[in-house]
Amino acid sequence: MPTDTIAITLDGVSRTYHSRAGQVPALRGVTHRFRRGTFTAVMGPSGSGKSTLLQLAAGLDRPSRGRVTIGDTDLGRLDETALTSFRRTAMAFVFQSYNLLDALTAYDNVALPARLAGQPIDRAAVLDALRRVGLHDLAHRRPPELSGGQQQRVAIARALYSRPAVLFADEPTGALDRGTGRVVLHLLREVADDGQTVVMVTHDPLAASYADEVLFLADGRLVARLHGADAAQVAQRMNDLERVTEPDGGQR
Numbered sequence: 001m002p003t004d005t006i007a008i009t010l011d012g013v014s015r016t017y018h019s020r021a022g023q024v025p026a027l028r029g030v031t032h033r034f035r036r037g038t039f040t041a042v043m044g045p046s047g048s049g050k051s052t053l054l055q056l057a058a059g060l061d062r063p064s065r066g067r068v069t070i071g072d073t074d075l076g077r078l079d080e081t082a083l084t085s086f087r088r089t090a091m092a093f094v095f096q097s098y099n100l101l102d103a104l105t106a107y108d109n110v111a112l113p114a115r116l117a118g119q120p121i122d123r124a125a126v127l128d129a130l131r132r133v134g135l136h137d138l139a140h141r142r143p144p145e146l147s148g149g150q151q152q153r154v155a156i157a158r159a160l161y162s163r164p165a166v167l168f169a170d171e172p173t174g175a176l177d178r179g180t181g182r183v184v185l186h187l188l189r190e191v192a193d194d195g196q197t198v199v200m201v202t203h204d205p206l207a208a209s210y211a212d213e214v215l216f217l218a219d220g221r222l223v224a225r226l227h228g229a230d231a232a233q234v235a236q237r238m239n240d241l242e243r244v245t246e247p248d249g250g251q252r
């Protein structure tokens with residue numbers, strides 16, 4: 001595969017947490033290449049390492065072993081300052097908790113990463129990003145004056161405006177009703193179809209069915225992948241995984 005088509009490379013990535021109870025191997029030697037312009041869902045039973053994988057891929061945490069590369073930037077070679085500024089320009093985040101600043105309007109939240117990176121703000125393009133998520137009329141509102149779904153759409157508008165190479169989403173529909181969740185998933189699909197790379201952690205097979213590929217983690221390992229699967233196929237695979245990873249092997 002030519003490397004310019006790869007947005008994110010995880011190369012033998014492991015992460016062990018050191019807690020008072022001892023060492024917790026949260027991720028064990030995960031290797032995967034995320035192609036540019038694709039939408040990938042990460043699934044797996046609770047505690048299987050999904051959030052850890054996302055945190056490492058986004059450079060919010062560092063692996064105990066292995067390497068994370070975004071485009072051709074090896075995150076392990078960046079110091080904290082360089083990593084923060086790289087994240088600002090190369091990545092967007094859509095989290096269950098929305099990740100917006102309550103003191104700023106929707107417009108200013110969308111413009112914030114560019115402002116922090118010292119770039120001039122293109123007012124028409126900010127408003128266009130808000131129009132694409134259906135919030136053009138609410139640009140002046142602050143997050144506490146918006147519904148959860150609207151706040152999530154502001155976070156997506158931010159990604160549409162600053163066009164970072166990669167968008168990471170952690171349970172982006174977790175706090176939304178089904179209809180609002182679908183709007184958000186459609187938008188994430190559009191972001192990928194426009195050439196950005198989307199990686200989303202989810203527990204919801206329907207959400208995962210919007211992705212091109214679904215990765216399944218169990219006990220810190222990448223144990224299965226599905227391409228172009230529908231919600232029923234994803235749910236079936238999750239059931240199979242949860243059966244084998246239950247302490248009693250699913251025998252009740």
Ligand SMILES: Nc1ncnc2c1ncn2[C@@H]1O[C@H](COP(=O)(O)OP(=O)(O)OP(=O)(O)O)[C@@H](O)[C@H]1O
Pocket residue numbers: 017018019024025026044045046047048049050051052053
């Ligand atoms: N800071 C930490 N210190 C110690 N152990 C941790 C820490 N963070 C996560 N873990 C452990 O690492 C493992 C993987 O956690 P992670 O949050 O990545 O799982 P997950 O698949 O995202 O789970 P969930 O679906 O419940 O959110 C779990 O056993 C968890 O208890």
